[in-house]
Amino acid sequence: MENNILLKYRALYADEICRELFNDFIRHQIVTKCWRKENGKWIIKDAPFVDDWIEKDYQILVSCLKNTVLSNGLVYAAFYDGNLKGFVSVEPEIFGGEQGYCDLSSIHISEDMRNKGIGKTLFFEAKKWAKQKGAKKLYISAHSAVESQAFYKSMGCVEAEVYNQKHVEDEPYDCQLECSL
Template sequence: MEIRYEKLNHGNFGGHSLDDFIRHQTITECWRNVDGELKLVPNDFTEDWTVEKCREVAAGISCRLEKDLSAFGAFCGNRLVGFVTVEHEIFGNSAKYVNLEQFQVSQDFRGKGTGRKLFALACSEAKNLGAQKLYISAHSSKESQAAYKALDCIPAVEVNEKMAAEEPFDIQMEFALEQEKIYEN
């Protein structure tokens, strides 16, 4: 099963491109701020995107492609099995950040290096945009945090207060592009 990676555009991505995408995650623990310290706490729920949700996400990406958003996809045959999006706006006072807005790998393709390659493409795009760091408002689940830490992401030095307020349980993280590891394998 060979995976090919492509920059997404209106020729290879549209409103139905995520119809076969499996966004499923069973969560049992999340990181929460408890008395000023991050701790794992029980939090049982399942995230499961319906086809309608997949189409909503696809439409949102499609309308912003090549305007204020760059995106890359991982394809197995004609099926999109992973994608990453990077916003073009540079922000921050202490560093030049760009937001890693979406970073998703279909459940059946996790743990196979697909995410690492997509992350490397996002890093390359962020550098091309003139950024110094990727900014990530990351899901607080134990599994999501482990994945970002495996990619050497750290807590954000400069927190984007608007993003933090929009997702108060997310963990605000960053990745310094000058330390970029090459995730080509």
């Protein structure tokens, strides 16, 4: 990426996570096709919509990210020229029995900075952190958009062996994935 000197990565502290942190973050994503599981098989279907956050979404996000940090989880961010352009969060609890999952609760890259390797860097940091905490795999309840799933596949993710039912109930169209550490 050009101007790598302007790109910095670091963990976030709870007291700096606020609505203003996201002032230069562009969530916007135009989705045309999504993966859907029908009759036990994954297929690509037309499912056009625009994914964007409204103010209430930002308020929930700020609350969730603060909670992650305050409960000893990870929120790791990418800043370009001092502005937040990507982040990943991992919850501290290990679940799933033998699977030893740590929940990758979010990963988002600002629309203006996608396809520049930021997501990959954040994902690898999440994996490293979860492994240090004693997890065996990351669990990801991920957006079913074809582009989002292509990213996870490129990171070595596969369909989760054991589904987290809370994620399935909360986001029935998300894909439930895992990635070995």
